[in-house]
Amino acid sequence: MTDEAQLLELLKSPTHKNQAFKELLRLYKERLYWHIRHIVKSHDDADDVLQNTFIKIYKNINAFKGDSKLYSWMYRIATNESITFINNRAKQLQISNEEAQQLAISNLTSDVYFEGDAIQLKLQKAISTLPEKQQIVFNMKYFQDIKYSEMSDILETSEGALKASYHFAVKKIEAYLTNN
Amino acid sequence: MKKNLKNIRSTGFKVPKDYFENFEETLLGEIKLKETIHKSGFKTPESYFETIDDTVLKSIETNSKVKQLIPWKQLTYISGIAASILIIINLYLKNSKNQVSFDSLETASITHYLTEEEFNAYELAGLFSEEELTSDKFIEEPIKESALEAYLYENASIEDLITE
Numbered sequence: 001m002t003d004e005a006q007l008l009e010l011l012k013s014p015t016h017k018n019q020a021f022k023e024l025l026r027l028y029k030e031r032l033y034w035h036i037r038h039i040v041k042s043h044d045d046a047d048d049v050l051q052n053t054f055i056k057i058y059k060n061i062n063a064f065k066g067d068s069k070l071y072s073w074m075y076r077i078a079t080n081e082s083i084t085f086i087n088n089r090a091k092q093l094q095i096s097n098e099e100a101q102q103l104a105i106s107n108l109t110s111d112v113y114f115e116g117d118a119i120q121l122k123l124q125k126a127i128s129t130l131p132e133k134q135q136i137v138f139n140m141k142y143f144q145d146i147k148y149s150e151m152s153d154i155l156e157t158s159e160g161a162l163k164a165s166y167h168f169a170v171k172k173i174e175a176y177l178t179n180n
Numbered sequence: 181m182k183k184n185l186k187n188i189r190s191t192g193f194k195v196p197k198d199y200f201e202n203f204e205e206t207l208l209g210e211i212k213l214k215e216t217i218h219k220s221g222f223k224t225p226e227s228y229f230e231t232i233d234d235t236v237l238k239s240i241e242t243n244s245k246v247k248q249l250i251p252w253k254q255l256t257y258i259s260g261i262a263a264s265i266l267i268i269i270n271l272y273l274k275n276s277k278n279q280v281s282f283d284s285l286e287t288a289s290i291t292h293y294l295t296e297e298e299f300n301a302y303e304l305a306g307l308f309s310e311e312e313l314t315s316d317k318f319i320e321e322p323i324k325e326s327a328l329e330a331y332l333y334e335n336a337s338i339e340d341l342i343t344e
Contacts, residue, residue, distance in 0.1 A: 025233045054236045116221020123217045170209045
């Protein structure tokens with residue numbers, strides 16, 4: 001049962017919804033987790049956001065019109081939930097979004113679920129200097145190897161703009177790693 | 181046909197400006213970066229992906245149960261009471277002489293609200309007409325020199341005051 005249209009049909013059917021949702025969880029939990037994790041950085045936060053994402057998917061599946069792929073729709077929810085999470089955290093601590101991200105990265109040094117060395121930590125710092133959308137594009141391409149065509153559907157941006165965005169991101173990160 | 185074909189010297193295909201220069205740069209840049217760092221360093225607790233299904237399903241179940249805590253009958257009573265309270269408040273406000281208007285609000289409160297709500301310059305500009313925006317006499321009262329001096333002393337740094 002991997003055909004998206006068939007899965008969607010089952011998700012919208014009251015009798016099969018729960019079973020189909022379990023299948024959806026099995027298929028996408030890891031991909032969505034890593035997408036969220038690269039945005040929010042800490043495992044505990046990623047866990048919270050992942051749960052919220054799936055709860056939203058479950059609640060809103062009947063409203064999904066099928067204008068885009070189910071996969072893209074779920075990624076969009078995960079992206080929005082992650083950004084909202086960072087915004088809320090920043091508001092709560094009365095700091096800017098950039099400062100909230102810097103804080104999340106500085107917490108990585110004591111995070112038991114981060115086994116990166118100095119250079120990996122520096123890469124995270126370099127990523128955090130990029131504009132929000134460029135960060136998302138870079139993470140999706142560099143770590144998750146998502147195709148530009150799929151990314152275009154998820155982020156509702158042209159493939160050309162995404163390629164340019166990724167190119168600039170790589171250049172800026174390289175410059176950061178060289179200068180710092 | 182043959183004559184036409186002879187006249188067609190190029191394919192008509194073209195590439196974006198500096199495509200090949202950028203292609204090399206992008207590709208080499210990425211390869212170099214991936215050689216240095218190819219993993220993010222993030223990891224998950226052991227068996228996380230085996231247990232997350234149950235956690236999510238339980239959360240959904242709990243959420244649904246919470247929704248059912250207030251039965252429809254009770255909701256009707258509650259909404260009836262809420263509506264009555266609203267009507268009373270409305271009637272009170274209508275009769276009250278102390279009606280809230282923009283004039284009664286302190287400028288500081290409005291400034292605070294606008295800062296808190298994070299309006300950007302474009303959103304704020306939308307509240308003014310083009311004439312108001314282009315006018316350079318938008319302040320009716322002239323600013324006193326002493327007040328301006330005090331403001332600059334409090335808020336500006338030396339870098340702001342030095343122009344190239």
